[in-house]
Amino acid sequence: MRILDPTIQQKATKRTVPMASRPQSLSGATIGLLANSKSNSMALLDRLAEILSDRYQIGNVVRISKGDLKAPMSRVDADRLVGSCTAVITAIGD
Numbered sequence: 475m476r477i478l479d480p481t482i483q484q485k486a487t488k489r490t491v492p493m494a495s496r497p498q499s500l501s502g503a504t505i506g507l508l509a510n511s512k513s514n515s516m517a518l519l520d521r522l523a524e525i526l527s528d529r530y531q532i533g534n535v536v537r538i539s540k541g542d543l544k545a546p547m548s549r550v551d552a553d554r555l556v557g558s559c560t561a562v563i564t565a566i567g568d
Contacts, residue, residue, distance in 0.1 A: 505561055507564075536554065
């Protein structure tokens, strides 16, 4: 009989990642909305985009739904958000 030990034997390395800089204004900004594909997540984000549009006159909105809530976002979607958005908002729904 072979018994396997699933515990990690190495110590985790601590990694520090700097926070992204905040935009000075949202006026005219392109906002990314990333939904995790649970029900109502995009509805919540769409409502938030309406509020931001009314209050801060945001520009374009880029909407992305992951398709599978358990999977990470695809590289293509991440590149799209990074390349075109001033800020990105994510949400879960239910």
